Amino acid sequence: MSAIIGIDLGTSTTEAAVYRNGKPEIILNLDHAAVTPSVVGIDQGGNWLVGERARAQALLFPENTAMEVKRKTGSGERIALGKATFEPVELQARLLSYVRTYASEFLGEEVDRAVISVPAYFNDRQRRETIRAGKMAGFFVERILNEPTAAAMRYGLSHLDENSHVLVYDLGGGTFDVTLLEMFEGVLEVKASSGDNQLGxxxxxxxxxxxxxxxxxxxxxxxxxxxxxxxxxxxxxxxxxxxxxxxxxxxxxxxxxxxxxxxxxxxxxxxxxxxxxxxxxxDLLERTHDPIDRVLGDTRLRDDEIDRVILVGGSTRMPMIVEDIARFLGRAPEQPVDPDFAVAEGAAVMAGIIAGEVDEREGLVMTDVNPFSLGVRVRDERTDTVMSVVIPRNTTIPTERTERYATASPRQTVAKIEVYQGESRDVTHNHFLGEFEVKGIPPKPAGMEKINVTFSYDLNGLLVVRAAIVSTGEEAMIEIHMGRDEEKPDVSAWKTAPDAPRFRAIIRRAERAVAQNTLPGGLKERVETLLFKLKQALIAGNVHDAERAEGELTAALRKTEAQ
Ligand SMILES: Nc1ncnc2c1ncn2[C@@H]1O[C@H](COP(=O)(O)OP(=O)(O)OP(=O)(O)O)[C@@H](O)[C@H]1O
Ligand SMILES: [Mg+2]
Known part of the structure; x- marks a missing residue:
């Protein structure tokens, strides 16, 4: 199976790493440098420039150079470059495509699978955009991983017997993240995350x-x-x-x-x-305090219960940051991991876990939290745009929560369930995730019929929302793949492709495994993606790619069938 790489796609700099020989290793770019500036440009001849070359022309041709694009992720803004304008995701894809090229060169094999890290405080839309950039660059995005969690995994890998509360403080080029974790016998449990996506x-x-x-x-x-x-x-x-x-x-x-x-x-x-x-x-320094207070508040921990503060990100080299943390938390921060490479290396560790290359006896297990609240739209006495939270922010995932609601109008037979993400009491300020209806409510006076709404949310970002009419048991549901790009093209035409007969058996087998729900979380997604890739290759008449997908599918299925 091809290698999975970890990528820290930063606002200022980008790094990539791979897990091999039992440890994460930084991947050098085509200039043999470990750090690639996150800069994209177009030269005088109209050719794309990425990294150092783009940065080098920034002074001469600022109008042909784009920097700090990550800060615009998910903003809907377009970025002018030369005579044209681009979506931020198109420029991020150029960077990722360069990473794919140099990683393939470095590893001596075609690399097309990646774990990409994002700020913990990125919302669903920003995560989807990052996945879309990865796809445009030709990657299978195996997982989106929170940057501070990645840094903590890097730390955890070499401190497996430590039992402590660790605060990861990541101030990079464009974003600020704070994450509180508990380490206990090799289990990393994220307790809370907060941050500011516009501070760096x-x-x-x-x-x-x-x-x-x-x-x-x-x-x-x-x-x-x-x-x-x-x-x-x-x-x-x-x-x-x-x-x-x-x-x-x-x-x-x-x-x-x-x-x-x-x-x-x-x-x-x-x-x-x-x-x-x-x-x-x-005033910028002052803005770092709020997220710290928030993670402490959400975890109900006092500052003296934090055992360690770990610094990540180039901006933590400013002495005022170190002094401020010492003052604010009463504890000097440490730098046990390399602030420039910890995130990429941690993403590579995650990649190693997905690929089954990290020895399970090493015991690095991770849980995470949802950094934003999830809930539904309800009506109170004054308005019908109230956010009712079902899973509060910073709840450990996987999790399942149920809330009970009553009908709002007389003889109401249908209830529309609208799902949102965000902290505002007014849903119109939050991020809409999806909606569905539950029908067949017995017509009764308002408030007489009750509906149970259940949210279950897993580590792969799958959110399942169910609504059940309590009196009849009638149920409806929706599946929302958080941070997943859903717009997959229709590949049902594979059946009529010339090479289809050769692959029909494996496709059936994989589809059955998916349908019967016998695959564990991460593997189900992987099998689905491989199925998609195989069908796409058949339609395109690309037998080579189809065979490759077939090989990987067989391996993935063997893994579960052996269990
Ligand atoms: N010695 C230093 N003193 C102060 N700032 C520094 C130092 N070295 C690097 N920086 C700053 O660190 C930032 C880059 O850090 P880093 O590479 O960790 O960010 P990034 O990962 O690209 O961004 P982000 O994580 O926010 O997306 C830049 O703003 C750079 O100016
Ligand atoms: Mg960073």
């Missing part, structure tokens, strides 16, 4: 840029904010300055000929002290 190193750069612009304007009377070229250069220098201030007290930002005034080139020249920089970004 990029915002610290921008605070500094704003300060540089303001100073330049007051000295020279010129506003550089509108000048694309100046903007790109100031951004680059601001980040350099920020990084330098992590290890030194002052830094001089010099940008020669940043613009011309009255035909004369003018330089930007400012000295920034660490204290000034910390002052400029105090």
């Amino acid at each position: 190193g990029k915002d610290f750069d921008e605070a500094l840029m704003e300060w540089l612009f303001a100073h330049f304007q007051s000295k020279h009377g010129k506003n550089l904010r509108q000048d694309r070229y100046a903007l790109a250069r100031v951004k680059e220098e601001a980040e350099k300055c920020k990084i330098a201030l992590s290890t030194q007290d002052t830094y001089r930002v010099i940008i020669p000929a940043v613009c011309t005034i009255n035909g004369q080139p003018v330089a930007l020249d400012e000295t920034v002290t660490r204290a000034q920089f910390e002052n400029l970004t105090a």
Whole structure:
């Protein structure tokens, strides 16, 4: 079977790793570098550039270069690049496609299966978009894994006998995540996750840029904010300055000929002290406190019950972060994992578990939580847009919860169940997941008939919602694949493909296994995806791919039939 790789698709940088010889190993890109800038561009000839090459042209052709695309995931915004505009997912797919190329080169085999990590605080739409980008790049996305959970798995792998509460603090280029886990004899139990998808190193750069612009304007009377070229250069220098201030007290930002005034080139020249920089970004630091309070509140843990704070993400190298955590939690954070590679390595560990390569005696077992509340739309005295929560946020999954509701109007015979995700009391502010109807309610006065609504949610993101009329037992349900891209094309035409007869038996066998529900969670999904791939290959007349899918299907089925 082909290898599954783990990918940390970051706002600023992307890393990939594979689990082999009993440990995660970082995959080098085509330049033999471990870190690839998350930058995509188009060169003068109209060719795509990815990674270092795209970053290198950013100063010369800022309008042809896209950075920090991840922050726009799921926003519906389009990104201008050259003369065209793109969906964020198309540009993310370019990055992933480069990862697929270099991973295939590095491993010496075609790589097309991946575990991709996302911020724990990504919502369902952002997760779906990430999967879509993976698919566009030619990957089977085996699993979407929360970044702090991945980092904790990396840590857990080398600290299997530790029993403790661990807080993972991940401040990267564009996002902030906090996750609280309990480690107990090799079991990693995520207790709560929170975060801010719009807070990262990029915002610290921008605070500094704003300060540089303001100073330049007051000295020279010129506003550089509108000048694309100046903007790109100031951004680059601001980040350099920020990084330098992590290890030194002052830094001089010099940008020669940043613009011309009255035909004369003018330089930007400012000295920034660490204290000034910390002052400029105090409000950003303040914003990290809320998510920490939230995970502590949701888990009902006191700060002195946290045994360890683990730092992940490049931005945790800022001394003010370390000092702030020590002040806020009364405990110095540690850096037992590599802040740049822990997420990719943890994703590779997850990939190793899926591929059955991590020895089960090593005992790394993981549970997770749902970072957002799940519920249904109900009516109260004033409005009919109230969110009634069935599974509160930060509930350990897998889980099943039931709530009982009453009919809202006289002689009501049908109830529409609308399912939402989010924290607002008004469902219209939350994310709509799906709806269905339960019919045949005996006509009675309002409130006389009761309906039990049950949510069950598993680790693969499958949410099943059932509604049952209590008096009659009549039931209806919906299956929602959270963080799964559902728009699969119809492949029923495989039956008439020329090579169909050769593959009919294995297809039947796999379909039967899926229908009879005999496959354990992760495997069912895998078999379904392989079935889909096989049928698609048959329709396309691609016997080579069909045979490959057949081989993998046989192996997957053998695994369960042996049990
Ligand atoms: N020594 C340093 N001091 C301060 N900031 C740093 C330092 N080194 C890197 N950074 C910042 O860390 C950020 C990149 O971190 P990282 O690669 O972990 O983010 P990412 O994984 O790409 O983003 P995200 O996880 O938010 O999607 C950048 O903003 C970079 O400027
Ligand atoms: Mg990151």
